Amino acid sequence: EAQVTQNPRYLITVTGKKLTVTCSQNMNHEYMSWYRQDPGLGLRQIYYSMNVEVTDKGDVPEGYKVSRKEKRNFPLILESPSPNQTSLYFCASSSLVRGAGGEAFFGQGTRLTVV
Amino acid sequence: AQSVAQPEDQVNVAEGNPLTVKCTYSVSGNPYLFWYVQYPNRGLQFLLKYITGDNLVKGSYGFEAEFNKSQTSFHLKKPSALVSDSALYFCAVRVSGSARQLTFGSGTQLTVLP
Numbered sequence: 163e164a165q166v167t168q169n170p171r172y173l174i175t176v177t178g179k180k181l182t183v184t185c186s187q188n189m190n191h192e193y194m195s196w197y198r199q200d201p202g203l204g205l206r207q208i209y210y211s212m213n214v215e216v217t218d219k220g221d222v223p224e225g226y227k228v229s230r231k232e233k234r235n236f237p238l239i240l241e242s243p244s245p246n247q248t249s250l251y252f253c254a255s256s257s258l259v260r261g262a263g264g265e266a267f268f269g270q271g272t273r274l275t276v277v
Numbered sequence: 278a279q280s281v282a283q284p285e286d287q288v289n290v291a292e293g294n295p296l297t298v299k300c301t302y303s304v305s306g307n308p309y310l311f312w313y314v315q316y317p318n319r320g321l322q323f324l325l326k327y328i329t330g331d332n333l334v335k336g337s338y339g340f341e342a343e344f345n346k347s348q349t350s351f352h353l354k355k356p357s358a359l360v361s362d363s364a365l366y367f368c369a370v371r372v373s374g375s376a377r378q379l380t381f382g383s384g385t386q387l388t389v390l391p
Contacts, residue, residue: 166320195378202286204367204383205321220378252320254379264371265311266379268320 164189168253168269175243175276183238183272185253191267192258194236195220196228198249199271205252211236212258243276250274279304281370283382290358291390298353298385300368310351311369311379312342321367327351338362358389 166187175181187194195210197220207220211230225247227239236255240247250273254266280303290296302308309328313321325336332344342353351368365386369379 197381202383204283205381207378210378254321264309265323265326266321266369267323268313270320271318 164267166253166255166267166269168251168272171270171272173272173274175274177244177276178242181240181243181274183240183251183253183274185236185238185269186234187236187253187255187267188234189255189257189267190233191255192233193264194230194253194255195266196226196236196238197252197254198222198247199252200249208238208251240274243274245276248274248276279370279372279380281368281380281382283366283368283385285385286383287386287388289388289390292360293357296355296358296362296387296389298366298368298387300351300353300382301349302351302368302370303349304370304372306372308351308370308372310342310344312336312340312351312353313367313369315365315367315384317364324353324366360389360391363387363389 169184192213196208197205199205206222208226209228211217252271253269256266282301311326312324315321325334327334327344335341340355365384367384368382371379
């Protein structure tokens with residue numbers, strides 16, 4: 163089954179304690195991205211990657227890091243989380259193949275609370 | 278810069294009535310337009326997309342959307358709403374031929390009343 167898998171689904175942590183949210187896709191998609199969802203703001207992109215070792219900032223990258231060492235994985239790293247990073251996070255992937263349409267496939271989400 | 282506007286935070290409709298969720302966009306170039314639905318505690322699910330061709334696009338669960346280039350709109354519609362359609366709906370856009378990220382609207386909460 164084609165899917166994007168995020169872990170963990172729920173996470174409560176303390177300010178300053180480094181954490182990683184994992185994301186993996188099994189569709190051989192080139193493009194992967196991270197979004198955060200906050201009430202009234204929709205989804206805002208944090209970082210994206212167009213292929214292995216190619217990453218770039220989205221609209222709200224401050225306080226986040228990513229890496230793309232393998233095509234299927236795109237972890238999101240918060241080196242020193244702060245309460246304003248409390249949010250619902252989504253990983254997504256899509257194909258860059260010409261004519262594929264480019265719709266994104268989303269993971270189930272990670273609800274992060276930073277206290 | 279590309280942007281999407283969903284002017285209604287909340288839409289209420291009676292079961293069996295037609296529903297419309299509005300979306301307007303702004304891009305430089307030809308748009309690829311998408312609708313997604315989010316049920317509580319779930320990720321976003323793809324509903325339908327407009328790439329090119331017929332302005333009326335049909336998607337999952339009986340939903341359709343009409344692309345209107347002159348009004349830069351891509352409204353989501355369904356002829357007869359179901360209670361189970363109650364969810365959060367997002368419109369998104371990206372420019373064709375570009376790997377730029379999808380830009381999402383702020384979302385519209387649809388409530389179908391029994």
